[in-house]
Amino acid sequence: MTNKAQERRAAQQARPALSREQVELGAARVIKWLLIAFFLLTTAFPFYWMLNLSVRPIGDVLQYPTRLIPTWEQISNFSESYRAVLFDFRFTTFIGNSLLVSLITVTLTLLLAIPGAYAVTRLNFRLKALMSWGILLVYMFPGIVIGIPLFVVYSQLGLRGNLPGLMVIYMSGTLPVALYMLRSYFQTLPAELEEAALIDGCNHLSTIWRVVLPLSVPAVASVALYTFMIAWNEILFAILFLTDTPASWTLPLGLRQLDTQEVPRTYLMAGSVIITVPVIALFFFFERFLTRGLTAGAVKG
Amino acid sequence: MLQTFSWLEILVYAVIWSTIGGLAGFYLFASVNRNPRSGARLGVALGVLLGIGGALVGLIGSAQSAINAALLLWLAALLAGITMNMGRVGLGQHEQRATLRQKIADLAYGLLLPTFVIVFAIVVFPMLWNVVLAFRPILLRDLPTMELFSLDGLTLDNFSRVLSARGFLDTLIRTFIYTITGTLLAILMGLVAALVVKDAFPGLNAVRGFLLFPYIAPIISVVLIWKLMFNAQFGLVNEVVDALGGRRIDFLSAPATAFTMVILFQAWRYFPFCFLFILARIQAIPDDLYEAAKVDGAAPTQRLWHITLPQLQAVFGTLFLLRFIWTFNKFEDVFLLTGGAANTQLITIEIYDQLFSARNVGASAAVALVLAAVLMVVVVIYFRWFLVEER
Numbered sequence: 215m216t217n218k219a220q221e222r223r224a225a226q227q228a229r230p231a232l233s234r235e236q237v238e239l240g241a242a243r244v245i246k247w248l249l250i251a252f253f254l255l256t257t258a259f260p261f262y263w264m265l266n267l268s269v270r271p272i273g274d275v276l277q278y279p280t281r282l283i284p285t286w287e288q289i290s291n292f293s294e295s296y297r298a299v300l301f302d303f304r305f306t307t308f309i310g311n312s313l314l315v316s317l318i319t320v321t322l323t324l325l326l327a328i329p330g331a332y333a334v335t336r337l338n339f340r341l342k343a344l345m346s347w348g349i350l351l352v353y354m355f356p357g358i359v360i361g362i363p364l365f366v367v368y369s370q371l372g373l374r375g376n377l378p379g380l381m382v383i384y385m386s387g388t389l390p391v392a393l394y395m396l397r398s399y400f401q402t403l404p405a406e407l408e409e410a411a412l413i414d415g416c417n418h419l420s421t422i423w424r425v426v427l428p429l430s431v432p433a434v435a436s437v438a439l440y441t442f443m444i445a446w447n448e449i450l451f452a453i454l455f456l457t458d459t460p461a462s463w464t465l466p467l468g469l470r471q472l473d474t475q476e477v478p479r480t481y482l483m484a485g486s487v488i489i490t491v492p493v494i495a496l497f498f499f500f501e502r503f504l505t506r507g508l509t510a511g512a513v514k515g
Numbered sequence: 516m517l518q519t520f521s522w523l524e525i526l527v528y529a530v531i532w533s534t535i536g537g538l539a540g541f542y543l544f545a546s547v548n549r550n551p552r553s554g555a556r557l558g559v560a561l562g563v564l565l566g567i568g569g570a571l572v573g574l575i576g577s578a579q580s581a582i583n584a585a586l587l588l589w590l591a592a593l594l595a596g597i598t599m600n601m602g603r604v605g606l607g608q609h610e611q612r613a614t615l616r617q618k619i620a621d622l623a624y625g626l627l628l629p630t631f632v633i634v635f636a637i638v639v640f641p642m643l644w645n646v647v648l649a650f651r652p653i654l655l656r657d658l659p660t661m662e663l664f665s666l667d668g669l670t671l672d673n674f675s676r677v678l679s680a681r682g683f684l685d686t687l688i689r690t691f692i693y694t695i696t697g698t699l700l701a702i703l704m705g706l707v708a709a710l711v712v713k714d715a716f717p718g719l720n721a722v723r724g725f726l727l728f729p730y731i732a733p734i735i736s737v738v739l740i741w742k743l744m745f746n747a748q749f750g751l752v753n754e755v756v757d758a759l760g761g762r763r764i765d766f767l768s769a770p771a772t773a774f775t776m777v778i779l780f781q782a783w784r785y786f787p788f789c790f791l792f793i794l795a796r797i798q799a800i801p802d803d804l805y806e807a808a809k810v811d812g813a814a815p816t817q818r819l820w821h822i823t824l825p826q827l828q829a830v831f832g833t834l835f836l837l838r839f840i841w842t843f844n845k846f847e848d849v850f851l852l853t854g855g856a857a858n859t860q861l862i863t864i865e866i867y868d869q870l871f872s873a874r875n876v877g878a879s880a881a882v883a884l885v886l887a888a889v890l891m892v893v894v895v896i897y898f899r900w901f902l903v904e905e906r
Contacts, residue, residue: 238815249711250722256783258725261732263751264740279749326633329626339620345627352638356844356890358863359883363641363648366876369658370578386637389630418622447733450847466735470851479743486736497731498724 261490268295268483275479295484303477305485307461308468311377315464316445319381323388323441324434330389331396332422336408346397349390357387361454368455375459383451388441395440399433400426439500443493465489520570523647524664528570529563534632535585536562539592541628546596549607551621562588578663642887648880649673655874673881677869682860687889689774690843690862697781698838702831704782705789710819713797730787738851741780742767773857777849781842789834796830797823836897843890862886 267275269284269292299305333339334346364383365374373379403426411421427434449466456462463471469485520528540558545551565588569575575584599605613621650669653661677683712723729737744751747765756763766772800823808818846863849855855864862882869879 234814242815246711249707253708253711253726254722257728257787260737260740260744261728263744264736267743276749279751279754326630330630333623333626337619337623337626338616339623342623345631349630349634352634354840354894355638355642356863356883356886358844358846358866359645359887360638360641362866362870362876362880362883363644364637365870366648366653366658367578367641367663370661370663371582372579382633383637386634389634393630418619443731447735449733449735449851453847466733469735469739473739473742482739483743486739490732490736493731493733494728497727 261494264483264486264490268292268480268487270480271295272478272480295478295480296488299472299481299484299488303468303472303481303485304460305465305468305488308463308465309488311462312446312465315377315381315384316442319384319388319445320438320441322381323385323392324438326385327389327392327396327437328427328430328434329419329422331393331400332418332426334393335397335400336405337418346393349393352386352390353394357450361451364451365454374455375462376455377462380451380455380464381445383455384445384448387448388444391444392437392441395437396430396433399430403429435500439496442496446489446493521664521666523666524662525567527664528567531581532562532566533559534562534636535588536560536565538628538632539589541625543592543596544607544609545621545625547599547606548609549605550609550613551625558592645880645883645887648877649884651877651880653876655870655876658876673875673877676875677878677881677885683865686860686862686865687885689858689860693774693778693781693849693861694839694842697778697785697842698835700778700782701785701838702789702793702834704786705791705793705834706827708786708790709794709797710823713794726790727787729784734784734847735851737784738848741776741852745776767853768857770857773853773859777852777859780848780852781845784848785838785842789838792830792834793827796827800826836894839897840890840894843893844886862889 266282266284269288270281271288274281274288334342368374368376368379371379407429408421408425411425412418416424447466448464449470452464452467453470456464456467457471460471466489469482469489472482472485536558537555538558540554540556540561541551542554543558544554565584566575566581569584570581575581610618644664647664647666650671650673651665652668652670652672708726712719712726743749745753745766747753747763750766752766753763764772766776804822804826805818808822813821844863846861846867849859849861850864850867853859855861855868863886866879866882866886869875869882873879
């Protein structure tokens with residue numbers, strides 16, 4: 215036996231047996247990476263697969279169901295399926311409708327929610343508690359239950375298929391969220407700034423415009439994005455009210471109506487990519503603001 | 516000839532018209548520097564007079580004409596405000612006379628009223644009116660011609676039809692199973708995800724972003740990709756099943772698997788929500804607790820079990836309540852995935868089916884009322900239990 219081997223054995227004996235702490239930490243490291251792989255596989259991969267299927271013709275999908283990377287030819291011809299969806303299946307109209315509905319909903323929501331949130335944070339009035347909590351409670355109300363009476367009223371008024379009618383409904387959902395998020399943000403702002411502005415001769419409205427708003431850009435941005443996402447993704451009321459009038463279909467409804475036997479799956483996936491990409495792009499762009507907004511109790515879903 | 520109305524119709528019309536008139540009066544008076552409260556009172560009186568009077572003499576016969584009248588009234592108020600301001604006619608001195616307290620309160624009402632009215636009109640009022648609808652015999656084809664707010668022919672038929680239908684109890688029980696298991700799974704997945712990403716590692720931000728994908732993507736696109744991935748012919752999952760030597764399954768339409776699939780979908784789509792809540796709470800746990808435990812010789816699993824999890828108890832409670840309510844109310848997920856076929860019928864889908872398949876508005880409202888009632892009972896029980904636990 216060489217000298218070296220003896221030394222090594224001595225060193226082994228001197229080192230204490232692995233403690234429970236070390237064993238567990240080692241195991242935890244392995245498990246952690248396994249879990250990260252699992253989560254990436256289940257969350258990111260389906261979206262990659264959506265992209266993948268959106269460029270491969272259905273014949274190719276049937277023949278090679280597991281082709282993970284599309285051929286170069288398929289990738290360079292990607293515009294074929296997207297063009298078909300956009301122009302042959304009138305997705306341009308749906309995109310226009312969806313943009314119109316979402317952007318107007320966002321604008322009106324902000325226009326009403328910013329002053330409203332200011333009122334419930336800074337002003338004192340008798341019905342304050344009722345108004346702020348009552349509006350928050352609306353959060354819990356089931357959409358489908360409200361849908362039935364609204365369906366009845368809208369049918370009688372001839373408002374079904376009418377986009378402004380839909381926007382009002384969306385606003386009833388986005389206003390409480392926006393009000394709640396903005397209120398929790400306004401509470402973190404120092405009231406002294408506004409008091410100074412008031413003393414210097416601003417009235418409350420110009421204080422909101424000149425002092426509160428510039429300080430709340432991140433919060434307003436995240437509220438705008440959430441409101442946009444809610445309106446952009448919404449499908450229940452679109453199904454209830456717009457199904458009979460194809461000219462006013464929003465993007466989610468249009469995509470749903472495409473889901474029939476006759477339509478190639480490639481087009482379906484191209485449509486899915488078109489509707490998903492704006493949301494995810496916006497989200498990554500504003501991620502910093504958004505995660506905080508989510509935990510501030512926002513967004514119903 | 517005078518029309519006749521039930522007391523309920525009079526009440527509903529009074530509420531609607533006093534809202535319409537009150538809003539107009541409030542803002543008109545505020546714009547000309549007079550006391551907005553007296554403006555609102557005047558507006559309420561005028562509105563009710565106009566609305567109910569118009570309905571009684573038959574001028575306002577349909578809902579459409581009521582909307583026109585309301586819009587006309589608001590337009591008139593707007594024009595009046597502008598002309599009075601420009602011509603300096605009838606401007607008051609509210610600014611000088613009113614107390615600061617009243618001015619502030621008036622301002623607050625002015626800022627909040629539109630929101631309050633929208634939320635009331637679109638959420639609270641339909642919710643209440645749904646109760647009446649549930650007792651009325653209305654079919655889908657009656658909608659264009661029916662009396663909106665009448666109390667004629669109230670009946671329990673809708674309930675007896677709905678409750679005695681075969682499978683209703685099953686649907687209710689299934690909805691509970693779906694809600695509870697889906698909620699618990701989503702929380703569990705969220706907890707695991709939060710524990711995995713709580714410490715920094717390379718690529719953390721990207722991973723955290725990906726984790727939120729299922730939650731932020733539009734429901735229709737994630738449903739479509741699930742349908743394709745679990746497709747029997749060319750779905751990727753079935754290719755894996757094939758490769759492992761199993762038999763291909765049409766996961767989303769086979770009665771044996773469809774229900775499990777919709778629960779898994781629910782967990783997959785909403786775990787990011789739970790993840791964010793839990794992560795925020797985990798990061799707020801003070802480091803001293805862990806340090807102290809380490810000194811006392813607690814191993815990582817013991818620290819997890821005795822420190823992290825107890826600290827998360829309140830978050831779990833809140834998350835369970837929120838997710839329970841929202842899942843119980845959820846319609847579009849399962850509707851789009853399976854349409855309620857293959858043993859996945861839920862109570863929310865039943866509401867839709869009653870409306871569009873059975874074409875029975877009353878029955879649909881009755882199911883909706885059952886849903887709302889069950890939900891309310893659950894929430895009350897939960898709160899009592901939760902409050903007792905807290906004490």
